[in-house]
Amino acid sequence: xxxALINVPPTAKPGAIIEIKTLISHPMESGYRVGxxxxxxxxxxxxxxVCTYNGEEIxxxxxxxxxxxxxxxxxxxxxxxSGTIAFRWTGDNGFSVSESAEIVVE
Amino acid sequence: xxxxxxxxxxxxxxxxxxxxPLAERRSGAAMMGPDLRAMxxxxxxxxxxxxxxxxxxxxxRRLGEAxxxxxxxxxxxxTSMAGVAARYPVVDLAGGPxxxxxxxxxxxxxxxxxxxxxxxxSRDLLAxxxxxxxxxxxxxxxxxxxxxxxxxxxxxxxxxxRRQGQLNLSCAQCHDDNWGRHLGGAVIPQGHPTGYPLxxxxxxxxxxxxxxxxxxxxxxxAEPYAYGSAEAVLLELYLRWRARGMPMDAPAVRP
Numbered sequence: 171x172x173x174a175l176i177n178v179p180p181t182a183k184p185g186a187i188i189e190i191k192t193l194i195s196h197p198m199e200s201g202y203r204v205g206x207x208x209x210x211x212x213x214x215x216x217x218x219x220v221c222t223y224n225g226e227e228i229x230x231x232x233x234x235x236x237x238x239x240x241x242x243x244x245x246x247x248x249x250x251x252s253g254t255i256a257f258r259w260t261g262d263n264g265f266s267v268s269e270s271a272e273i274v275v276e
Numbered sequence: 277x278x279x280x281x282x283x284x285x286x287x288x289x290x291x292x293x294x295x296x297p298l299a300e301r302r303s304g305a306a307m308m309g310p311d312l313r314a315m316x317x318x319x320x321x322x323x324x325x326x327x328x329x330x331x332x333x334x335x336x337r338r339l340g341e342a343x344x345x346x347x348x349x350x351x352x353x354x355t356s357m358a359g360v361a362a363r364y365p366v367v368d369l370a371g372g373p374x375x376x377x378x379x380x381x382x383x384x385x386x387x388x389x390x391x392x393x394x395x396x397x398s399r400d401l402l403a404x405x406x407x408x409x410x411x412x413x414x415x416x417x418x419x420x421x422x423x424x425x426x427x428x429x430x431x432x433x434x435x436x437x438r439r440q441g442q443l444n445l446s447c448a449q450c451h452d453d454n455w456g457r458h459l460g461g462a463v464i465p466q467g468h469p470t471g472y473p474l475x476x477x478x479x480x481x482x483x484x485x486x487x488x489x490x491x492x493x494x495x496x497x498a499e500p501y502a503y504g505s506a507e508a509v510l511l512e513l514y515l516r517w518r519a520r521g522m523p524m525d526a527p528a529v530r531p
Contacts, residue, residue, distance in 0.1 A: 173329045177320030191318075195326040197480075239480035240323045 172196060176257060178271040182249035190221065190229075191244040194259055194267065200235040216261035219243060224253035233261070249275045296452055296466055298521070304465040305525055307456075316471075316529040324406055324475040324527035327399070327482045331407030334400055340391030346404075349388065354411055361409040362418050362524050365513045367425040373506060374428050374513045378405050378484065396503040402482045406473050409526035417470065417524060419517045432514025435507055441498025447511075450492075462531070468519040469512070471528025482527065485512055 177191040194216070201213025213235060221229040229245050256270040305313055315321045336347040350356040365376040375383070381404050382393040394401035421429060436447045450459070451467035458464070472485040479487075486508045490500035501508040 173326045175320055175325045175329070191320045193320065193323060193326065195323075238477070240326060242321055242323065244321075 172259075172265070172267050174257070174259070174267055174269050176269050176271055178255050178273055179249075180272070181274045181276070184249065184251075184275050186249045187246050188249050188273075189244060189246055190255065191242070192219075192221075192257055192269075193240060193242045195240050196259075196261070196265070198233075198235070198237055198239045198241065202235065214262045214265075216241060216259050216265060218260045220258050221245070222256045222258075223247065224251065249273060251275055294452065295518070296455070301468060301519065301522060302466055303468050303470045303522060303525065304530060305471065305528060307463045307465050308529075308531065312477075312529055312531060316525070322475065322527065322529055324473075324482055324529070327403045327406045327473075327475075327527070328410060330399065330403035331405075334404055335407060340385070340389030342388060342390045344389055346384070346389075349384075353407060357408045357411040359412055359415050359418075361405075361412040361526065362415045363420065365419075365509055365516065367420060367428055367513075369424055371424060374425070374509050376509050376512050377408060379504065379509070381405060381408065397484060397487060399482075402473050402484065405484070406482055406527045409473060409524070412524040413526065414523050416521050417516055417519050419513070419520055421517055421520070425513075428510060429514055429517050432510035432512070432517075435511050436514055436518075441493065441496035443496050443498075445496045447492065467515065468522055469515045470519055470522050471525045471530070474526065474528040474530055476530045478531065485515070 173195045175193040179188050182188050196216050197214060198216065199211055199214040201210065201215075203211045205211045215235055215237070216233050219231040219233065219241075220227060228247050231243060233241060252273060252275045254270050254272055257268065259265070259267045305316060308316075319325055332353070334346070335353050336345045338345045338348065347353070361377055364380065365374040366380070367374045378396060378401055381401065385391050386393050394404075419425070419429075439446045439449075447467065450464050455464050455466045469485045469488075472488070473482050475482050476488075486501070486503050489508060489511060490503075493500040501511070
């Protein structure tokens with residue numbers, strides 16, 4: 171089971187700029203390395219990351235083989251209303267992990 | 277006569293390889309750039325946090341013949357393991373060889389849980405070691421250096437001073453005599469093990485102090501000590517004693 175660490179401030183003032191940080195465990199195998207048996211190690215990466223705020227997409231990233239293992243992404247958004255900030259990572263071999271956090275805006 | 281002179285010079289150069297005065301010791305973190313330091317200090321950016329999550333799950337998993345979890349006996353890890361890692365490796369009062377934290381955890385696995393030992397450097401053992409080490413953050417390294425420990429610390433120091441490998445180098449030549457200077461792109465640190473197990477960007481994962489030592493030995497073109505070997509644990513003991521009183525910052529981040 172892939173582990174993910176997310177950091178969203180639990181509360182914010184309306185209109186405040188907040189930083190969101192995410193970290194997920196993943197080998198990000200590039201597909202260019204050769205294993206001990208002389209064969210190419212097949213590519214196994216996260217390809218897409220999407221963040222939604224009460225269902226609306228606010229951030230998306232396409233990941234490439236050049237990105238190191240255990241990708242860390244941080245970005246900013248404006249706190250508008252209380253609700254759920256949801257995260258989804260998808261990738262090769264059916265990789266799919268979802269997480270979410272609640273934020274209170276008042 | 278000539279030989280005596282050479283021997284004398286050699287002795288003198290050994291003596292010149294002075295230990296770093298206690299007040300001048302600095303952790304490897306102090307020699308990193310601000311980005312990496314920030315990554316180490318921010319729990320949501322330090323990738324070792326992913327291993328800590330694994331460790332917490334393992335801490336409460338019941339297993340083995342005894343069907344007991346670490347938590348069943350030790351309770352809350354944040355209280356029962358506070359300060360424990362700062363004392364390791366420990367010397368057996370019965371006079372046996374020193375035991376490091378990984379070996380101590382495996383001892384509970386085999387004798388208390390009656391489960392097979394975890395492989396050294398396996399993800400699960402690193403996760404548990406990281407979790408236990410995390411509970412000593414900010415605490416001073418406190419190695420017992422009483423009479424029972426003295427001969428083992430001295431043996432570890434002898435390994436640290438011993439020249440070896442095709443490059444005929446000792447650990448001390450880099451970490452006592454030339455710290456702060458550059459070796460290729462890297463700054464030579466003093467080599468204080470305050471942050472292990474740690475996340476090394478080059479490894480893209482968590483690794484133990486012994487893995488780090490094996491990297492240095494490969495760099496010296498010496499045959500690395502095997503994981504869990506007597507030499508590796510002696511060296512660990514000496515390094516931790518050398519860093520006595522320095523605050524723990526495990527799990528740290530290194531380039």
